Amino acid sequence: MAETQAPQAPQAPVEVDYTLNNPDTLTKYKTAAQISHKVLDAVTAMCVEGAKIVEICQKGDALLDEEIAKVYKGKKIAKGIATPTTVSPSSYVTPYTPLISDAAEAEIALKAGEIAKIQLGAQIDGFGTIVCDMVVIAKKDAANEVVTGREADLIVATHYANELLLRLLASGTEEEKKKAAAQKPPTQAHISALIEKVAKAYDCNVIENTTSWLFNRNEIEGDKKIILSPSANSTRGDGVPEVGEVWGVEIGLSLGSGKVKTLDHRATLHRRTTTTYGLKRPSSRQTLSEVVKKFGTFPFSLRQLDDEKAAKVGVLECVRSGVLANTSLPVMRTTRPSPNGITKLTAPSAPNLEQFKSDKKIEDEEILKILEQPLARSTGNKNKNKNKKKASE
Known part of the structure; x- marks a missing residue:
């Protein structure tokens, strides 16, 4: 007669130490920081007289995605953009990232003599680093003036x-x-x-x-x-x-x-809040689902979503109900x-x-x-x- 073995009790999940006492945490911060610095240097070089801000932001985000994809390959670690590329002209205090679908904003270009603020960041396993710099936009023939x-x-x-x-x-x-x-x-x-x-x-x-x-x-x-x-x-x-x-x-x-x-500009930078709400519109639910999947609780721009025009509609109820917030990220x-x-x-x-x-x-x-x-x-x-x-x- 075969012996009957008692069922084993389920093992408790191993609790991970996410503080800086864990060397892996600091490594992830530093990896994200190296990416942020590399992309900041590239974006800074793009900030020249006449350059369109939306195009700089698009290129910056593409570079962030490219560099993030190179690290922690094959590991089950969430990684992505901690904050999208923003380039803010002198009159903007908070980070600015225009939309492609807004014809007027898409044409805004940098002017010689103004001080532009650049901000962007990467995150590895939820450990985000954000970096910002200022650049005085030089005249085309006077870069070192x-x-x-x-x-x-x-x-x-x-x-x-x-x-x-x-x-x-x-x-x-x-x-x-x-x-x-x-x-x-x-x-x-x-x-x-x-x-x-x-x-x-x-x-x-x-x-x-x-x-x-x-x-x-x-x-x-x-x-x-x-x-x-x-x-x-x-x-x-x-x-x-x-x-x-x-x-x-x-x-x-x-x-x-x-x-x-x-x-008077539309807010284009948002982030997920801890608020829960039963969204009524399908477009709102679709927008929120994409945000949670791609960005978690990190800030994002509407232009990073699959359909920017649809997102402009879907985000309205999300913001009104408090599940998404218009963000005014600091320069940091x-x-x-x-x-x-x-x-x-x-x-x-x-x-x-x-x-x-x-x-x-x-x-x-x-x-x-x-x-x-x-x-x-x-x-x-x-x-x-x-x-x-x-x-x-």
Whole structure:
């Protein structure tokens, strides 16, 4: 008589550690960052006088898809665009990506002398990196011309404001806490006040509600945020960066008042929310289904959907019901606080200050002292090749 074996209890699923304690997590962030940087360089080269913005965005997205397809081949890992290519003319605060089906917007071209903002990003297994840069659109025959005047003021001010913010965020790391145990990390009000001093030194203004967010897996707007120059009606920021976190750091300065106005253009950048709703229209359900399948909770442009014109109709009920949100992504770079300071995962190259000549300068002693501090401290490993560039920078 055959023996009867007792059925085995189902094994519990292995819980994956998605924090930076898992080396694979940081590898995925760095892989996404390398892709973002490579495509940013290519898109920056496309931003020349007369170039149509929609064509630059299309080419940028195609390059992102191409580079993303090269990594983690054959592995069951979700990967894709963390935010589509956007190229924003001077008057746009939030990322701008026009639609092909809108004839007027499709003809918008870059003008010589204006400052355009480029933003894009890749994600591997839900770990997204976003990078942004500014470029002064040069005349066709004057690509290396020295930039002076107000445009130079804005570029230099933004550079120093960003460097200051990163150092202020680094002061919340464990290394700094041990170094000055009695000193608390700077408050958001103090951070905002110092950034505004930098802006004022160059006769610029911080754009209201400039927000830096905590990043998590499949989430680029986490439960902690820092708000600079908050408006009267904005919510307050909450929390400071801690060791082991990844943040999207935003700096937004303006030659104008810094006040944000709503333009008449249709919103073309959206992202999935946590809201659930029984959509009534078939076109709405089809649009949402495609969004969830292709982008998850990451931002997307309507021009990335299979049928842009149909999506313009289908997205209406989705936005009205709250299952999709019009996104106003910040201009950002991705960083992670570590015990040795801040590591830049994505960041554009520092501007060549020889090419941007401002007759203004920072004179505040507190700010100058902070700017002298290194972003990261040496680990003391003398065997490392000192000339080898870190992959995360």
